Amino acid sequence: MTPSARAKPSSTVGNGRVGRDPYDLETVLEIAVSAFNDFGYDATSMGLLAERLGTSKSAVYYHVTGKEDLLRLALDRALGSLENVLTLPGATNGDPVERLRFVVRAAVAVLVADLPYVTVLLRVRGNTAIERDALRRRREFDHQVAQLVDQGVSAGAVRSDVDSGTITRLLFGMVNSIVDWYKPGKGLTVDQLADDVIAVAFDGLIVSPHS
Amino acid sequence: MTPSARAKPSSTVGNGRVGRDPYDLETVLEIAVSAFNDFGYDATSMGLLAERLGTSKSAVYYHVTGKEDLLRLALDRALGSLENVLTLPGATNGDPVERLRFVVRAAVAVLVADLPYVTVLLRVRGNTAIERDALRRRREFDHQVAQLVDQGVSAGAVRSDVDSGTITRLLFGMVNSIVDWYKPGKGLTVDQLADDVIAVAFDGLIVSPHS
Incomplete structure (x- = not known):
């Protein structure tokens, strides 16, 4: 969510070069993530990545020791952004339901901003x-969200007839589905998308007397 | 949902043998679906399937012309079961919101009954x-559900402030997430699971004044 949560992978591995030529780590990672999503991680080889980059395998190995490195970087970006959400003031201070709304809104923003990275994570x-x-x-993230749901139940604001773990999984099932159908830049803006997710998840799809 | 919707694949291809020896088509399909889910379709070879079955590649080719056949059969089973839901009386007669509840309940039952097949479909x-x-x-299925949501909006029962296509995608995002976390036989029964999905999706996760 914050720029600091989106540190370039080149700050963690590689030779520290900056810029976006066809050989920088950021570009290699982007192409790798796209291939993982198109063909699956197991079916993606370093040779295929080199081909997609229009370069040699050795040029790819200049940055990483293998595709495992690229998977680790991709997963770390998605997870780092999601974990960061839970540390923001909106997620840690105030009414539990408001905090939960904040977490869902911020998670939707992360999913859209890091769409291909989160897609790798979810697969x-x-x-x-x-x-x-x-x-x-991911389980630790879910666990922390479930604790927020629990606090909402204790406060009498979240329904108690459904297990809080189930509520958390269903809520994030809805949120995570975005990676399968949301097309950034077409139709809904990120804010509208978050509004819609929050409306349906928190208040339900049927018209309620208090709406 | 009905037994007729779950015709054995041996009735559509293969040599029509019945029974469950390590070489019948049903077993081959089951092993193939499990491998597709473990490694991804692209990374699964006929050799790997033969190895998992403890048999030869030629024994696998006795039933199918290649892994494409197995993918087609797996997808057809999942889609056939889901499409069948929309033809049942509960989905075609009565109040649109009741029909939508019926479709969600029946879809949850299909997801659980055909869990590995639907997992292949969703990937x-x-x-x-x-x-x-x-x-x-899948799009045609979603389109028909969206029409049901539209009818609910026209009847004043489904919220009109969120696009019906978005409602449908979020609702089925929630339903489909089941394949990622539900463990049949542990914890929730299928009926409880369907109750929980319907409670959260239709009425929301917050306590509403009319609950």
């Missing part, structure tokens, strides 16, 4: 240590 | 003609 199956670590971080 | 990217045909059938 992780847990086949490797890197993937299992990402799943662990 | 389709559109890389091949078979996948694009599946996406076309």
Whole structure:
């Protein structure tokens, strides 16, 4: 959400070059993420990435030790942005339902801003240590959101007839579905999209007497 | 939903043998679907399937011309079950909101009954003609649900401040997320799961004055 949460991967690995020539890490990562989403991680090879970049495999290996590195960077970007949401004042101070609304709005913004990265994250199956670590971080994120839901239940504001873990999963099922159908720049703006998600998830799709 | 909607694939291709030895088509399909979900379709080879079945590639080719056949069968099972929901009396007769509730409940039951098949469907990217045909059938399903939502809006029962297409996508985003987290036989029964989805999607997660 904040610019600091979107540190360029070149600050963590690689040779620290800046700029966007076809050989910088940011471009390699972008192409890798797009290939992971098009063909799946397992079916993507370093050779395919080199081909898509119009360069040699050795040029790709200049930045990373293998596609595992690129997966780790992609997952870390998506997870870092989502985890950052939970540290913002809107998520930590005030009424639990308002905090939950803030988290959903900010998560929608992250999903749209980092759409291909979050798509990679949401398709992780847990086949490797890197993937299992990402799943662990996702579970921790869900756990923190579920605690917020619990606080809402205790305050009498969130329904208590559905388990708070189930509410959290359904809420984020709705939020995460955005990566499958939302087209940035067409139709809804990010703010309208967040408004719609919050309206349907918090108040339901039927007309309620208090709306 | 009905037994007739779950015709064994052996009735459509293969040699029509019945029974469940390691070489029947149903078993081959089951193993293929599990491999598609574990590794992705592109990364799954006929050799891998033969290995998982403990048999030879030629034994697998006895039933199908290639993994495309298995993908087509898997997608057809998931889509056939979902499409069938929309033809049932509960989906075609009566009040639009009741019909929508019925469709959601029946779709949840299909997702749970055909969990690995629907998981394959939801991960389709559109890389091949078979996948694009599946996406076309999914869009048609969504379109028919959106029409039901529209009828609910016209009847004054479904909220009109959110586009009906968006409502449909968010609703099915919630429903489809089940494949990522629901464990059949643990915790919630299918009926409880459907109740929870309907409660949260239709009435919202916050406590409403009329609940």
